[in-house]
Each structure stands twice: as structure tokens, then as C-alpha cells.
Amino acid sequence: MTLPYAEPLTKLAPGPRVIPEPPRVGEPGGDPCGLCAWISDPAASGHEPPLWQNEDWVLCRATGITIPGIVWLTTREHHDSFADLPDRVAASYGGVVARIERAILALGDIARVHVYRWGDGSAHFHVWFYPRPLGMLEARREMLALWADLMPELPKEVAVEAEQKIAAAMRAGDPQP
Numbered sequence: 001m002t003l004p005y006a007e008p009l010t011k012l013a014p015g016p017r018v019i020p021e022p023p024r025v026g027e028p029g030g031d032p033c034g035l036c037a038w039i040s041d042p043a044a045s046g047h048e049p050p051l052w053q054n055e056d057w058v059l060c061r062a063t064g065i066t067i068p069g070i071v072w073l074t075t076r077e078h079h080d081s082f083a084d085l086p087d088r089v090a091a092s093y094g095g096v097v098a099r100i101e102r103a104i105l106a107l108g109d110i111a112r113v114h115v116y117r118w119g120d121g122s123a124h125f126h127v128w129f130y131p132r133p134l135g136m137l138e139a140r141r142e143m144l145a146l147w148a149d150l151m152p153e154l155p156k157e158v159a160v161e162a163e164q165k166i167a168a169a170m171r172a173g174d175p176q177p
């Protein structure tokens, strides 16, 4: 693993703790949850519709991505973390993540799909999918997110092509009426 910075870096000590922490988006005292507004009416919020959705989950495109296939998954309803998911939603999580992982891997030239949950920005449950490009050993483990932040933004058509393939694969896996 390699940091995407040149040496020498200087090690920092952690700063003083900030308690109570400032409210996140979508929790009491914070900004209202834009995700809830978008999911209930994508057109009204001026954003594109999701890549795929079912009764519990919504798969979303990210903006300004640097690696084809970076997407994120959120819950249709406002829950914070795994600990807060209703049983039905929690039970379906693994299967939905597996479908998304397969759809991303099918793009090709991907060593592994990293699934990240941070939750420090918005209090509406969401996980990120970061495909690690095949052979990009310097971006193994937690380094991928750092590299992805610093790499050049993809041309829009490249990002959209990958998103459309993922969306098509997800739709193809839906139960047929």
C-alpha cells in the first residue's frame, strides 16, 4: 500500500475531542435530509433518478468520480446505521450488496470491490462501492479512497457508460413479473 503523496509526510497528533459533535445532515439540529427529499421525488429536487431501486434500496450515481463503477447504495427510508435498520431491510442487505458487487465486477479489469460505510456526513444510511482497478496495488485496502480522491475526474461519458452497465445488470437480476 502506498499513500498518494510524496514523502516526507509529517505525523500529526490527534486534536482535542469535539463533544458534543456537530449534528450531521438529517439528524436533529442538522440540515434537513436531502436524500429523503430526492428519493420521494427525484424530479422535484432537480437531480437524476437513481440507477436502480426496489422496495427497500436505492442505488445511486456519484458525481465527479475518478474510477468507473463508483456508486453508492442507500435505504429508501430514513434509517441511520445497521443498528437501526428494520429486520426486513437488514436481511436483504447482503443479497443486494452481492448483486451490486457482481454488476461492478462485470465491468472488467477490477481486482476487488471495496464496500465502505462511514456515515459521518449524512445520517441517512448509505454505503459506498469503490472498485479497485486490477493491478493498482498501491490502492489496496484503505488507500483506495485516498487515491480515488486525488485521481483525475473521469470523462462524463466513461462514468455514464459504467453506470448504465451496472443499472442494466441490476434490472436484469430483478424478479420478473
Ligand SMILES: [Zn+2]
Pocket: 026, 033, 034, 035, 036, 037, 077, 078, 079, 123, 124
Ligand atoms: Zn433521510
